[in-house]
Every structure is written in C-alpha cells, then in structure tokens.
Amino acid sequence: MATRTAARYVSQRLSSGARNLIEKENSAENIYIKKIELERLQKLASKAKTSSNKIHYLRREFWNLSKECKKLENELVCPSILSC
Numbered sequence: 001m002a003t004r005t006a007a008r009y010v011s012q013r014l015s016s017g018a019r020n021l022i023e024k025e026n027s028a029e030n031i032y033i034k035k036i037e038l039e040r041l042q043k044l045a046s047k048a049k050t051s052s053n054k055i056h057y058l059r060r061e062f063w064n065l066s067k068e069c070k071k072l073e074n075e076l077v078c079p080s081i082l083s084c
Helices: 002-077
Strands: none
C-alpha cells in the first residue's frame, strides 16, 4: 500500500513537472511567433510608408507638370508677341 502511494506521489510530481515544461515550451513558442509577426508587420509598415512617400512625390511631380502644360497651352494659344 505504501508503495502504491509513493508511486502515485512520484508519478504525479513527474507529470506535473512535464506539464510545466510543456506549458513553458508552448509559451516560449507563442512569444517567438508573436515576435515574428511583429517583425513582419513592421516590415509591411515600412513598405507602406515608402510607398506613401513615393505617391506623394509622384503627385507633386504631376502637379508641377500640369502647371507647365498649362503655361505651354497658354503660349500656344496666345503667343507672347500678341500679348493676349
């Protein structure tokens, strides 16, 4: 009887230790996964910011070109010699 009790006690201690180890491994794995996800999101945010800057630059260039086109249109319609 005492042997059974001792065996039960030892097996419970070992199984609880194994559970704690598994829980620690799972939490470490979850932390690693969250770290990887965070790095991926940071990369995406960086790319989005770069794309946003490119879009802003292209809009500004388009605006400048449209102003130049309007000036050229005015010069073609009304040459500076005629002073319309």
